[in-house]
Amino acid sequence: MSLPSPSPRPTEARINTLEVLNLRKVFGARGRAGVVAVNGVTFSIRRGEVLGLVGESGSGKSTIARLIARLYQPSSGEIRLNGQEVPLRLGGAALRQFRKHVQMIFQDPYASLNPLHPVGYTLSRPLKIHRLAKGDGAAQVQALLERVGLFPAATYAAKRPFELSGGQRQRVGIARALAAGPELILADEPTSALDVSIRLDVMNLLLDLKDQEGLSMLFITHDLAGARYMSDRVAVLYAGTLVELGPAETVIDAPQHPYTQLLKSAAPKPDAGLTPDHIEARGEVPDLKALPPGCPFEPRCPYAMPECREGLPRMYDVGEGHQARCLLHDPGVTPRRAETGAGLMR
Ligand SMILES: Nc1ncnc2c1ncn2[C@@H]1O[C@H](COP(=O)(O)OP(=O)(O)OP(=O)(O)O)[C@@H](O)[C@H]1O
Ligand SMILES: [Mg+2]
16 A cells, blocks of 8 residues: 655653563463464553554464453563553453553454444443443543544444444444543554555544544554554564564664565565565464574574574664664674675665
């Protein structure tokens, strides 16, 4: 999808709304090798910032959002909201309180809305659950619908999901996330189920709401152009491991990890065909039940070296606020660059 250039957005405050430290999720481990869906992930989201999370299918993007939202129980790690540690086990009133601050928007607005209930009922539920409803909440529901651009609000409040288009349904999904007055929105591929022609409208709605309400946002996508349009910074995930993190323009225009370079070279281009910076990847996505001890991308990496198999590389600083988890950035292996043809890295 080709998108217009976004207007620059200042990354204002340096206060972190969310900090995720060494987050890990292993599914179905009992006695057998489990699926390591999220493998020690660390990042933060500043107040008023959009952090894009990109990676191919199965890389663990949704699992990260669901761990933060506490739809899944983390295996280990730490999550901090406004500097306060959120206990790994949350339930009852504490979970309800947490959800007031952190809300999710899902990929498929049809599956995530109850088909039996009119929109007004769906939007009044969170108001009631969080004890925010004034009277019957109808005026607040109307205001929510107007905030997401559904006019006349009273008409939309009476409709059921099947009477709405995909874009209208996703607007209702966004309104539902806003109902509790959250400060952090976890948007899991909120536009990928929508018609290409209306994706930009929904992305612009999210950016407007973020600006108007000072929201922080995790924006999950596998579309690099969408990530660049929406995000202040971008994090790249491969097989449950963060491999690159930095300012959106830098990470996407000048990626420094071979996996991000692969994603970029594989992304559809208006003038289809191979470009000079096209890089070939070999091998398969690793089995999440038996991850290699070293870099998870090593089996597919065109620049793989024996050292890459020895242990997981650390994140190396590769520019202002920009990090990549790759030994090609280790000064100790610099002489190898020429041999591996990794001149592409700079
Ligand atoms: N509830 C679950 N039980 C067992 N395994 C799971 C569960 N949820 C996810 N997984 C596994 O965890 C890995 C990561 O899945 P996840 O859904 O987080 O990926 P994703 O990056 O969101 O992919 P997509 O782009 O397709 O949405 C996959 O191997 C998946 O099969
Ligand atoms: Mg997903």
